Amino acid sequence: MLIKHLIGAAVALALGANTVMAAGFASLGEGLTPLGGEKSGNQAGTIPAWNGGITQPPAGYQGSGKPHVDPFAADKPLFTITKANLDQYRAHLTPGQIALFDTYPATYQMPVYVTRRSGSAPQWVYDNTRKNALSAKLADGGNGFTEAYGGIPFPMPKTGVEAVWNHIARYRGEYVVRRASEVAVQRNGSFSPITSQQEAMFKFYDPKGAYADLNNVLFYYLSFIKSPARLAGSAVLVHETLDQVQEPRQAWAYNAGQRRVRRAPSLAYDTPIPAADGLRTADDTDMFNGSPDRYEWKLVGKREIYIPYNNYRVSSPDVTYKQLLQAGHLNPAYTRHELHRVWVVEGTLKSSARHVYSRRTLYLDEDSWQAAVVDQYDGRGELWRVSLAYLKNYYELPTTWSALDVFHDLQARRYHVQNLVNEEGGTIDFSQAPPEDSEFKPAALRRRGLR
Template sequence: MQMKYRLMGAAIALALSAGGAQAAVSAQEAAKLGTSLTPFGAEQAGNADGSIPAWTGGITQPPAGYQGNGQHHVDPFAEDKPLFTISKANLEQYRDRLSAGQIALFNAYPDTYQMPVYPSRRSGSAPQWVYDNSLKNATTARLVEGGNGFADAYGGVPFPIPQSGLEALWNHIVRYRGTYITRRSAEVAVQRNGAFSPVVSEVEALFRYYDPKGGYADLDNILFYYLNFTKSPARLAGGAALVHETLDQVKEPRQAWAYAAGQRRVRRAPNLAYDTPIAASEGLRTADDTDMFNGAPDRYDWKLLGKKELYIPYNNYKISSPEVKYKDVLQVGHINPALTRNELHRVWVVEGTLKPGARHVYGKRTLYLDEDSWQAAVVDQYDTRGELWRVSIAYLKNYYDLPTTWSAMEAFHDLQSRRYHVQNLDSEEPATVVFTKATPEDSYFTPSALRRRGTR
């Protein structure tokens, strides 16, 4: 398969390795942001044949009928019809615009896996203050500690004009998702025969990096706080977890605590990082698979391979509609294709290769990052023999009540076991993500506060 990568500017070289500290771009280079580049560093112009349109600001206000405050989103593109559908039968026609993992799913499920392709809508948008901070970060942000963290960036994309794989990866890790959010959703491990049993949780997260009143010095190496309260099934209900997510996890690993409802006690949890299997997924994803990629990047050599035009899930409002039941979404082997929407977009391609002597179940992982949001849309994971093993897919949409582009849900496919795991199902829940609640103090996210809030 020929990979048609396109590079942005002479400063970015193919296979550029990100080993040490990187300097910020010049003021002259940063001046492209908001002109030829979007505030997040994407190309404003469309592609040559017009199949990818120019970015004109994205969704700037919610569509008619949307009331806000966690209401499931109204589809602003409900009248769009598919241009065509990719299937096993016509796969060769579209192979150059698919990842290896996407192609593997067509081969694994030739009779059922499909990708309906719709007109491309560059709906990505964010608040002006996030754009402003991204512009400032472009000339100040720098990688530190061998790339295990960064400094002199705050409240926006740290590297909107990335010059290494690590810079692009950090853009994904700290992409904008609001400041304080609450969400009730389900996660599901779907068995080979299609059987599943949802685990429903309520989540709260405070993204300290995006506190509009904060600054560089206020982080104290804490990117965000995370709380999870299990609501069902009954055998798990009442359990809870607290996480302090650190920026440099080599210097200071993430801290985690678990609340056991039966004992009414809070205990320090093991450090769930790197390739630790996640129990709720029945081993179908690792700790650093979560959120498509999270945590410390230090076990891989990261390369920025440039850009590629790729069919990725985008503007997926139908899949999270309250009219859709979980049984309608979850099919044998994969998500119901009829509920998905795919579009042609430009993505940054970032490849991580396991360092000599480092330990991880994945020998290589390739991330495809949406240029308009820095959200990873597809991730292909290879085992240590070089065989494609797992494929992660994020079904993106614009949460226009904030606004931001984020995943409506994520699916983690294991090509060997023919099972998959899904996170953030919420079509059967009373609401989706709520961004409008008052931001709590840091003391709200402490082990003692967790103990007070715990229930049987």
């Protein structure tokens, strides 16, 4: 039961780069955004040019940990995609999104708004990304990378696995604290929240650190269960490694009833997460996480897709869980979709590897490298699951991250939702001072659980 709370082109340019490579590097911050997206809008005028994104919080925002003010609250939908008019918009949808309309034809809708390229990051992340473009290299056949730190490792990717690493290593602050709930929504719409206090310390983004200091650790993650009462006090601790083939992810569980810390079983690849009621694997978490070694990754190119973007209403304290969570899917009245360019990366299971997904396609927002949509296929090659990240700009940092992660099982007609904060009295807090690394060691787990 404790396992269920786990968070759950480039260029790898060399320093002796030739003239062509140097020209590509120079385009960061000029023709390209500082993270490698295209600055210009599209020819149709439906995607605007990037002008820096959100650079400061909107009026009325009370600070980190407090509910976010929607900077685009006055926007109205341009149109709404439904099963009835689906054919008009297929060119800008993924197979998984189309399947959601087919699965829930009477209720699933996508309100589409004007595109706001709100993505932004701190200047020091931009500066590090520029340095990474000259130094980052894939390691161990793509199972890790070296000589990159504090920014996107491959802002101009030339391979699929480089793009995947950009998602895994994207910026999400240095230290975050959040009280949030997760639910598995049944066919009839019923659900029972499990609430936890979560902490994550992203060692890769320690402003005082460097690549040489990482010791193969990307981040530490800790989660204490707050409710229901039968689980309260129990916890899980994770050390997320950069190269999980070299050194697998490490995890420990604390049982409040027994007051014992034990090494947890493997929490990688397709291990099912019990809290998700069988709807999510370990590497589904965060849209995709962990080692990419079981797949051959192909960089397909770019597409213009309607993706969840600037979703502030889905985490608003004015919206209850009962209002938001409907049978089959989130209540469309609280969602927002926009047309954005995405990198399309396709992973095909290696013949020598085992996984419940034979193929998975990631759609990565060009302005943040956050995966917005992931389509997953079963062993027969049929579309099985669709993961959606409802993105928004956490302008207190700033960074683009998901407000909610939603995992749809098309065959079971159920879905799982992570990171619900509407009824928790606040939201993610980036303002607290990072603790010592010792607070994320197994020896400290029992002590912290007794507080």
